[in-house]
Amino acid sequence: MAEKTPESMNREWLYQLRVNLRDEVAGAARAGNSHPDLGPLAAVLDRHGAVLRCQYDAFAGYCAEAERQGVGKFPLYAWTKATIEDPDKKAKYVKSFTLYVDGDEVYDKAKADALEAELRQLVGGPAVADMAKHDTNPANNPQPPKRYRS
Numbered sequence: 001m002a003e004k005t006p007e008s009m010n011r012e013w014l015y016q017l018r019v020n021l022r023d024e025v026a027g028a029a030r031a032g033n034s035h036p037d038l039g040p041l042a043a044v045l046d047r048h049g050a051v052l053r054c055q056y057d058a059f060a061g062y063c064a065e066a067e068r069q070g071v072g073k074f075p076l077y078a079w080t081k082a083t084i085e086d087p088d089k090k091a092k093y094v095k096s097f098t099l100y101v102d103g104d105e106v107y108d109k110a111k112a113d114a115l116e117a118e119l120r121q122l123v124g125g126p127a128v129a130d131m132a133k134h135d136t137n138p139a140n141n142p143q144p145p146k147r148y149r150s
Contacts, residue, residue: 013135015112017099020129026095030054037126056093079148
């Protein structure tokens with residue numbers, strides 16, 4: 001068995017792109033409505049089999065599911081619930097969208113890089129305020145504050 005090097009281990013992480021949309025278009029994107037400024041973004045997403053998912057709506061969906069099934073089965077419930085109930089955080093997350101590719105929330109580096117390269121041209125334009133790429137490496141992801149850990 002070959003020894004894993006830091007470089008080969010990095011290739012095992014999956015990736016996710018997120019975009020923050022401008023106020024003028026975020027509501028339309030969140031509702032699934034068309035808006036002239038969303039046209040170029042929609043074209044890029046179509047080419048990559050990608051769709052937008054509003055982070056606030058995803059958080060609210062997680063909380064609703066936890067409440068249906070029992071919050072004890074959902075370790076991030078309290079933290080997520082506090083987030084969606086905070087007006088400042090809500091204002092942030094209703095404009096933040098996760099990009100799902102081929103139905104997946106996280107995807108391989110090649111897919112993420114190709115999508116990112118095309119999206120980069122839209123950042124700063126009338127629809128996309130900024131963009132970020134995240135990976136599944138736990139060291140790079142926020143952990144719940146101590147008050148929300150069980």
